[in-house]
Amino acid sequence: MTNSALALSASGGGTLRQHPLFVRYAPIATIVLALIVIWYIAAVLMNLSLVRDGFEREETPYTVSELIEGTMSAERPLLPAPHQVISAFVDSVFGYAPTAPRSLVYHSAVTLSATLLGFLLGALLGIGLALMIVHSRVLEKSLLPWIICSQMVPILALAPIFVVVLGAIGLQGLLPKSIISAYLCFFPITIGMVKGFTAPDPMQLDLMRTWSATPRQVLSKLRWPSAVPFLFASLKVAITISLIGAIVAELPTGAEAGIGARLLAGSYYGQTIQIWAALLAAAVLASGLIGLVDLTERGVARQMGTRS
Amino acid sequence: MALGMPKALKLDDPDVTLPRDVRESFVASSELVGMNNTADARIESTASPQRLAVDVRDVSLTFETADGKVDALSNVSLQIADGEFVSFIGPSGCGKTTMLRVIADLQQPTSGTLLVNGMSAEQARLERRYGYVFQAPALFPWRTIEKNLKLPLEIMGFSDSEQKLRAARYLALVNLTGFERKFPWQLSGGMQQRVSIARALSFDPALLLMDEPFGALDEIVRDHLNEQLLQLWDKTGKTVLFVTHSIPEAVFLSTKIVVMSPRPGRIIDIIDCNFPRDRTLEIRETPEFLKIAQRVRVGLRAGHSYDE
Ligand SMILES: Nc1ncnc2c1ncn2[C@@H]1O[C@H](COP(=O)(O)OP(=O)(O)O)[C@@H](O)[C@H]1O
Numbered sequence: 001m002t003n004s005a006l007a008l009s010a011s012g013g014g015t016l017r018q019h020p021l022f023v024r025y026a027p028i029a030t031i032v033l034a035l036i037v038i039w040y041i042a043a044v045l046m047n048l049s050l051v052r053d054g055f056e057r058e059e060t061p062y063t064v065s066e067l068i069e070g071t072m073s074a075e076r077p078l079l080p081a082p083h084q085v086i087s088a089f090v091d092s093v094f095g096y097a098p099t100a101p102r103s104l105v106y107h108s109a110v111t112l113s114a115t116l117l118g119f120l121l122g123a124l125l126g127i128g129l130a131l132m133i134v135h136s137r138v139l140e141k142s143l144l145p146w147i148i149c150s151q152m153v154p155i156l157a158l159a160p161i162f163v164v165v166l167g168a169i170g171l172q173g174l175l176p177k178s179i180i181s182a183y184l185c186f187f188p189i190t191i192g193m194v195k196g197f198t199a200p201d202p203m204q205l206d207l208m209r210t211w212s213a214t215p216r217q218v219l220s221k222l223r224w225p226s227a228v229p230f231l232f233a234s235l236k237v238a239i240t241i242s243l244i245g246a247i248v249a250e251l252p253t254g255a256e257a258g259i260g261a262r263l264l265a266g267s268y269y270g271q272t273i274q275i276w277a278a279l280l281a282a283a284v285l286a287s288g289l290i291g292l293v294d295l296t297e298r299g300v301a302r303q304m305g306t307r308s
Numbered sequence: 309m310a311l312g313m314p315k316a317l318k319l320d321d322p323d324v325t326l327p328r329d330v331r332e333s334f335v336a337s338s339e340l341v342g343m344n345n346t347a348d349a350r351i352e353s354t355a356s357p358q359r360l361a362v363d364v365r366d367v368s369l370t371f372e373t374a375d376g377k378v379d380a381l382s383n384v385s386l387q388i389a390d391g392e393f394v395s396f397i398g399p400s401g402c403g404k405t406t407m408l409r410v411i412a413d414l415q416q417p418t419s420g421t422l423l424v425n426g427m428s429a430e431q432a433r434l435e436r437r438y439g440y441v442f443q444a445p446a447l448f449p450w451r452t453i454e455k456n457l458k459l460p461l462e463i464m465g466f467s468d469s470e471q472k473l474r475a476a477r478y479l480a481l482v483n484l485t486g487f488e489r490k491f492p493w494q495l496s497g498g499m500q501q502r503v504s505i506a507r508a509l510s511f512d513p514a515l516l517l518m519d520e521p522f523g524a525l526d527e528i529v530r531d532h533l534n535e536q537l538l539q540l541w542d543k544t545g546k547t548v549l550f551v552t553h554s555i556p557e558a559v560f561l562s563t564k565i566v567v568m569s570p571r572p573g574r575i576i577d578i579i580d581c582n583f584p585r586d587r588t589l590e591i592r593e594t595p596e597f598l599k600i601a602q603r604v605r606v607g608l609r610a611g612h613s614y615d616e
Pocket residue numbers: 371372373378379380398399400401402403404405406407573
């Protein structure tokens with residue numbers, strides 16, 4: 001931070017191309033720009049026949065520019081143009097009270113709470129399983145195949161079963177969604193933490209032995225800290241999976257609220273723009289969550305003196 | 309004395325808690341010891357009732373590996389009195405590390421008996437009677453230098469104030485006062501190794517096991533650490549078992565040099581080496597020094613020809 005600030009003031013006389021902000025963001029901006037251009041072209045191509053059919057059905061004469069304009073302002077386009085998605089997104093985020101059922105903020109909050117709870121449960125489960133696996137070869141042999149199997153069953157098939165079974169025992173709303181989300185996200189955490197807990201150098205383990213440390217001390221003073229980089233790597237994967245899990249859990253259950261519910265409603269009524277706006281909300285949520293994990297990681301890394 | 313010994317280790321300093329018996333015994337202890345081995349049964353002294361720091365009798369250790377058995381130690385016997393400085397020298401794979409690991413109870417012998425401080429190796433380990441220094445510093449990268457020093461103390465349940473006191477004292481001992489808050493990667497290899505020596509000393513074990521501690525360091529740093537180690541040994545009266553590849557290092561430091569040879573790992577010569585305790589590096593030019601070095605070299609060569 002201070003570095004770039006310094007560079008900023010120092011480069012006052014330099015050209016734009018040497019500006020640190022330019023150097024940092026130019027590649028990203030270029031790619032985003034290219035994607036947007038491709039998106040517009042795709043939107044025009046994909047919606048072309050739709051719009052032409054419309055004109056022809058109404059038997060109004062049209063020019064090429066009218067046609068192209070039409071492809072970018074259709075009410076239910078096959079592929080909405082970027083500006084349509086953004087305006088729908090902005091509209092449904094800022095256009096309503098955050099608690100209104102048409103507000104994307106409301107739906108995002110519903111999905112977010114299931115995501116966070118699922119993530120928490122998944123992290124606890126994932127770390128717990130990793131601990132068991134690391135501490136016992138028998139458990140490793142008996143647990144690991146089941147853990148791997150659990151991830152081979154398609155979640156779309158499992159989700160309705162979960163919801164029905166959990167509903168039968170009186171669990172509804174947030175919890176079933178969180179459980180599905182936890183079911184998906186514990187896996188990378190288990191795998192990552194098994195690796196992390198076994199990361200210590202044999203020499204460090206020998207040292208602990210020469211001090212006759214208890215297994216608990218070995219865990220807290222050696223295995224845990226060694227696992228931290230692995231923990232954050234797997235948490236980053238897990239939190240996005242957890243979000244996907246929460247959204248997927250909303251799909252087959254006829255949920256009334258949540259990003260999944262918006263996607264579902266959008267596809268029922270052919271509201272493609274609404275679908276894309278909901279997807280955009282999911283993307284914003286995902287990057288926010290990853291950003292949060294990233295920030296925590298950096299804080300922890302600083303505490304642990306990680307060389308930067 | 310290039311780095312100089314800190315004041316903290318004056319024997320009359322009330323801050324230094326050395327066991328009384330150690331202070332009194334070390335003068336006498338350098339005199340003697342019975343060392344003995346089956347290959348060449350020389351008994352050097354029998355009269356002294358000197359307490360043995362390490363008593364190895366007829367110990368063998370065979371590793372079962374995928375491609376057959378490896379006799380890492382074969383009928384090794386060795387008696388080391390309190391306060392001795394014993395170097396182990398020999399070609400790679402002759403069992404020096406294995407010897408130290410067996411004494412440290414990091415590895416169990418296949419046969420033979422072993423007493424450390426008059427008790428079984430396991431008992432000695434559980435009672436934290438020795439400090440072990442590995443070839444690499446093996447510091448914990450997420451701990452500051454001070455916290456690295458405190459690690460064994462935390463594990464052994466020393467009080468906070470005692471931990472602080474000892475960390476400061478032993479950092480001073482290895483001339484690293486002022487580096488408390490640094491992380492290991494901010495120190496040079498030689499400094500890190502000094503930290504690991506301080507760490508091994510921090511809980512004041514009477515026995516120090518060092519496995520090629522200076523192997524990875526350059527000549528100058530090595531000479532320097534040799535002098536420091538010698539002074540430390542002279543002042544604390546600890547028993548030191550020291551593995552090295554370097555003949556001059558062995559001759560300079562030791563009261564006894566144990567020459568080993570591989571396949572099967574055994575002791576082929578034990579050489580007395582009683583230079584004045586306050587010797588300096590200059591003695592390396594003296595005829596006595598060269599004579600002993602020559603004898604070690606001959607022993608090593610004999611060990612080799614046995615093989616080829
Ligand atoms: N854990 C082990 N498993 C199998 N063989 C080993 C093991 N540790 C050491 N050895 C073998 O035992 C012999 C002695 O090894 P070591 O004590 O490390 O020798 P040194 O320290 O003198 O170089 C070598 O031949 C080595 O390959």
